[in-house]
Amino acid sequence: MSRAVDPLRIEYGDEVDGLTIVRQPSPAGAASFSATYVGPAGWGFDPTGEAGTARVVNQLLSSGAGPYDRMALARRLDRAGATLSTECAPESGEVTLWGPAADWEELLALLADVVLRPRLAPDDLVRVRRQLLERQMRELSQPASRADRELFRVTYPETHPYRSSGLGDPRSIARITPGRLLAFHRSHYTSGGAVLVVTAPAPLSAVERAARASFSGFAEDRGPSLRFPRVRPGTARTLPVELKGRSQVEIRIGGDSIARSDPGYPAAFLANEILGGRAQLSRLFRRVREKGGLVYHASSELEAMRFGGYWAVGAGTGPEHWEKVVSLLSKELERMERTDVSASELREIRESAIGELPLALESTADAHELAVEVAYHRLPGDYLSRWPALLRAVRPREVREAAERAMDRRHAVTVLAGPIAVSPR
Amino acid sequence: MWYRVGSKNEQPGITGASHWVEHMLFEGSPRYRKGEIDRAVLRVGGGLNAFTDTDFTAYFTTVPRDHLSVPLDFEADRMTRAAITDEEVARERTVIHSEREGNENWPEFRVEEELFQLAFRVHPYRWDALGRRRDIEQMTAEQLREYYRRFYGPKNAVLVVAGGFDARRTEAEVRRRFSKLPPWGEDVEVHDVEPAPQGERRSTLTGPGTTPYLQIGWRSPALTDPSTPATMILDTILGGESRVFSAGIGWRGRHEHPTARLYRALVEKGLAVRATSGWSPRFYPSLFTVQAQAARGVSLDRLERALESVIDRLARQGPTAREMSDVRTRIRRGAALAYEGATSVGFRIGYFSTLRSLVLEDQLYRRLLHVSAKGVQDQARSLFRPEARVVVRYEPTREAGDE
Numbered sequence: 001m002s003r004a005v006d007p008l009r010i011e012y013g014d015e016v017d018g019l020t021i022v023r024q025p026s027p028a029g030a031a032s033f034s035a036t037y038v039g040p041a042g043w044g045f046d047p048t049g050e051a052g053t054a055r056v057v058n059q060l061l062s063s064g065a066g067p068y069d070r071m072a073l074a075r076r077l078d079r080a081g082a083t084l085s086t087e088c089a090p091e092s093g094e095v096t097l098w099g100p101a102a103d104w105e106e107l108l109a110l111l112a113d114v115v116l117r118p119r120l121a122p123d124d125l126v127r128v129r130r131q132l133l134e135r136q137m138r139e140l141s142q143p144a145s146r147a148d149r150e151l152f153r154v155t156y157p158e159t160h161p162y163r164s165s166g167l168g169d170p171r172s173i174a175r176i177t178p179g180r181l182l183a184f185h186r187s188h189y190t191s192g193g194a195v196l197v198v199t200a201p202a203p204l205s206a207v208e209r210a211a212r213a214s215f216s217g218f219a220e221d222r223g224p225s226l227r228f229p230r231v232r233p234g235t236a237r238t239l240p241v242e243l244k245g246r247s248q249v250e251i252r253i254g255g256d257s258i259a260r261s262d263p264g265y266p267a268a269f270l271a272n273e274i275l276g277g278r279a280q281l282s283r284l285f286r287r288v289r290e291k292g293g294l295v296y297h298a299s300s301e302l303e304a305m306r307f308g309g310y311w312a313v314g315a316g317t318g319p320e321h322w323e324k325v326v327s328l329l330s331k332e333l334e335r336m337e338r339t340d341v342s343a344s345e346l347r348e349i350r351e352s353a354i355g356e357l358p359l360a361l362e363s364t365a366d367a368h369e370l371a372v373e374v375a376y377h378r379l380p381g382d383y384l385s386r387w388p389a390l391l392r393a394v395r396p397r398e399v400r401e402a403a404e405r406a407m408d409r410r411h412a413v414t415v416l417a418g419p420i421a422v423s424p425r
Numbered sequence: 426m427w428y429r430v431g432s433k434n435e436q437p438g439i440t441g442a443s444h445w446v447e448h449m450l451f452e453g454s455p456r457y458r459k460g461e462i463d464r465a466v467l468r469v470g471g472g473l474n475a476f477t478d479t480d481f482t483a484y485f486t487t488v489p490r491d492h493l494s495v496p497l498d499f500e501a502d503r504m505t506r507a508a509i510t511d512e513e514v515a516r517e518r519t520v521i522h523s524e525r526e527g528n529e530n531w532p533e534f535r536v537e538e539e540l541f542q543l544a545f546r547v548h549p550y551r552w553d554a555l556g557r558r559r560d561i562e563q564m565t566a567e568q569l570r571e572y573y574r575r576f577y578g579p580k581n582a583v584l585v586v587a588g589g590f591d592a593r594r595t596e597a598e599v600r601r602r603f604s605k606l607p608p609w610g611e612d613v614e615v616h617d618v619e620p621a622p623q624g625e626r627r628s629t630l631t632g633p634g635t636t637p638y639l640q641i642g643w644r645s646p647a648l649t650d651p652s653t654p655a656t657m658i659l660d661t662i663l664g665g666e667s668r669v670f671s672a673g674i675g676w677r678g679r680h681e682h683p684t685a686r687l688y689r690a691l692v693e694k695g696l697a698v699r700a701t702s703g704w705s706p707r708f709y710p711s712l713f714t715v716q717a718q719a720a721r722g723v724s725l726d727r728l729e730r731a732l733e734s735v736i737d738r739l740a741r742q743g744p745t746a747r748e749m750s751d752v753r754t755r756i757r758r759g760a761a762l763a764y765e766g767a768t769s770v771g772f773r774i775g776y777f778s779t780l781r782s783l784v785l786e787d788q789l790y791r792r793l794l795h796v797s798a799k800g801v802q803d804q805a806r807s808l809f810r811p812e813a814r815v816v817v818r819y820e821p822t823r824e825a826g827d828e
Contacts, residue, residue, distance in 0.1 A: 032762045063683075074683040078751055081758025100762060127693065130720050134698040137635035137721075141821075143530055245633040245822070247526035279472075280463035290460060293516035296524035316527050321519070348468050355470015359487055362766030418530075 007367040008384040010374055013208040018221040019191035023207040024199040024371040026101060027361045033104040034096060034368040037115045038376050039194035040223040041093030044161025050175050052168025053184050056128050058088040061095055063124040066113030082107055090161045091305050098365060104200040105210045112214035115189055120181045129173050136167045143243055143250040147417040150239055151252045151312060154413045157229050162310060186219040193223020195375045199368040226307060231256045233411035241417040249322045249418035253329055254312030257406045260304040260377045266390045267402035268302060273349050275336050276300030276313055281352060288328050294321050302406060306377060311407045319419045326414060336403040340396040354388040426484045426500045427583040427779040429613045430576040432554040433479050439564055441556015442572040444477040445521055452513045454503040462499045477554045480708045481779045487768045490589050501602035505578055505609055514566035525555050532634045532819045540642050543626045544712055544815040548619040578609025585775040588767030615709060627816040634821030637719040639728055642712035642815045643808050645704060648780055653706055654792040655804035661752050662744050663687050663715060664702030687715060690735045696723050708780055713808055725818050736809050743802030756793050
């Protein structure tokens with residue numbers, strides 16, 4: 001495949017007022033295009049006492065921008081056959097527009113309105129505040145979200161960007177005013193520290209030209225920086241959260257982990273895939289579900305972000321089985337750390353991860369997601385093409401060492417949320 | 426591989442059998458021992474899964490084209506010769522139980538299950554595809570094997586292969602594997618006919634949760650009914666989704682639809698934090714639903730009155746010309762983008778071919794674009810009759826730990 005048409009190769013263009021421009025060729029035969037702005041606007045940047053600000057701003061981006069009020073924007077998207085979605089994470093705020101490839105330039109200009117000129121109207125703030133309050137209650141009430149929440153709350157110290165889920169609480173949400181939203185937007189939806197990724201049937205020069213025409217005029221060209229208080233690893237501990245009246249107990253075991261830029265990331269990636277990341281091939285699925293018959297879901301994740309990361313093992317089970325499930329999850333974690341993975345298991349997992357890359361290029365949306373990840377982490381343009389070689393270079397010993405470092409069970413927090421029948425020992 | 430077998434083919438005592446068989450079909454067959462199907466697909470970078478619906482069960486696999494023979498092999502192998510052993514059934518029972526328990530943690534699942542149970546007294550749509558708790562606990566391995574022997578076979582199956590391959594060679598490969606299978610598969614038609622509803626039915630559930638939740642359903646036409654396009658447009662106008670089918674994947678959509686009537690009347694006005702409609706066309710008459718989650722401090726009585734008023738207005742006045750024009754544009758533009766990639770195309774072909782035929786899809790698109798505002802209004806009047814209404818309310822209780 002030549003460089004110009006291989007969606008595994010992304011191209012970095014000239015910056016627009018400090019905004020990094022990235023182009024990815026469309027997958028063969030794709031009728032759609034996709035563009036994403038990712039900026040330093042995650043909830044880790046929430047002003048003190050105003051937790052929830054980043055999520056509110058992010059959600060309000062789709063509530064009217066530039067010449068369009070909320071209804072007009074929604075109609076504009078409907079008529080174009082396009083979709084606008086927003087996402088907020090600890091480190092970043094993201095906006096994606098997906099639509100017909102033939103209209104990509106016009107739709108890119110619409111995305112620029114959304115990113116640069118959102119209305120952030122007071123009426124919409126009232127609505128989003130109401131919705132956020134319900135989500136706060138849901139986070140506390142649902143065993144799965146409650147378990148996640150407690151895991152991060154116990155793992156990270158006060159003021160750490162990963163400590164909360166960004167939903168805030170009733171008091172912090174009440175403090176957010178339209179003026180505060182504008183200020184947050186101005187200082188966090190910036191060109192500096194941000195990327196614009198475009199997957200379109202157009203050369204880089206055309207993407208640069210369109211980006212220059214639409215994406216200039218950011219209020220700030222320097223992105224803010226995050227403060228990361230040191231995470232002091234404590235001893236392994238268990239936190240039970242009794243939620244009566246539910247059917248299932250959600251279990252999480254996890255802790256702090258490595259950043260995406262860590263040189264050991266490929267080995268840590270494979271360690272996680274072996275443990276619980278690679279669905280039915282993973283050890284947790286095979287041991288806890290397939291052999292043990294104890295759970296419907298058992299998996300692990302390694303969320304390696306730009307500045308840091310976390311890992312978590314998760315499973316849901318009936319109240320009568322949770323002790324057994326926790327014991328099995330712990331044993332598998334220990335095995336990862338103590339024993340080298342066999343060459344055959346490593347090969348199976350690795351080739352599975354490599355083999356799925358071409359399938360991810362079936363659609364614009366899937367290919368685009370890969371490009372956004374590469375661009376956000378400032379990885380080289382040919383990173384996806386080199387990914388198979390990076391994985392094939394990893395040795396069994398490195399997987400074990402990565403598991404020990406990136407999924408450190410000795411300092412892990414175990415959370416049980418749900419109808420716990422017996423107090424944990 | 427799509428089977429025209431779903432929870433509609435079950436009966437009390439073995440509800441959830443189709444879903445359970447779905448799990449068992451990954452547990453081994455003569456050529457593929459337990460776990461080997463997953464391994465054969467995943468190790469080449471593919472993906473596979475399955476899901477069970479009321480009307481069908483779909484097993485789907487995506488692999489690089491050089492490995493097409495792998496899914497053809499195991500689908501043929503497990504179609505009539507899956508190993509449903511006592512031991513594996515016993516082990517899978519707790520897995521399925523756990524799957525159901527995970528769903529029960531969500532009030533929305535409990536409400537919808539209650540809604541269909543209340544709406545249907547004769548037809549098998551009255552239970553969820555997961556099956557009733559008691560049946561999951563008591564169904565025997567022999568009952569499962571009997572169910573599998575009765576319904577699973579070439580007569581009730583549709584094999585869909587989509588993507589880049591040599592059609593002639595692939596057809597020969599398919600014939601080689603499937604033509605010698607026994608022509609099994611009992612009739613999957615459901616002969617129980619649900620009587621017309623004679624009055625409103627309602628129920629209230631309580632349990633852990635956040636704010637009150639409400640779902641209302643009305644008896645709706647089957648997929649093949651001539652009124653289906655008008656019902657789809659009603660769903661788009663009320664809830665905002667512009668989907669033609671919901672076979673595991675839908676059309677790409679925003680989480681919120683500010684142009685939809687329910688959103689404007691309930692979410693914008695501060696009565697609800699979420700509000701939408703839902704209609705999955707099924708083989709037999711089913712339910713058209715609307716649902717809303719109350720904003721804090723809003724009672725279910727108030728929420729229900731507001732929902733009803735949206736429905737009444739649509740039935741009395743019909744859609745506006747602008748709404749009709751917007752819906753048509755969305756359908757036309759959305760159709761061009763809805764299916765990128767072999768997996769999506771496979772779903773689409775599988776869904777329509779299993780429920781009726783691919784021709785139906787073309788017919789639906791054509792008719793969707795020609796439904797008039799009057800046609801939509803007539804359908805709203807015929808659908809939203811008070812005596813056909815089923816209402817389930819959910820009142821959250823505050824439990825320990827909810828803070």
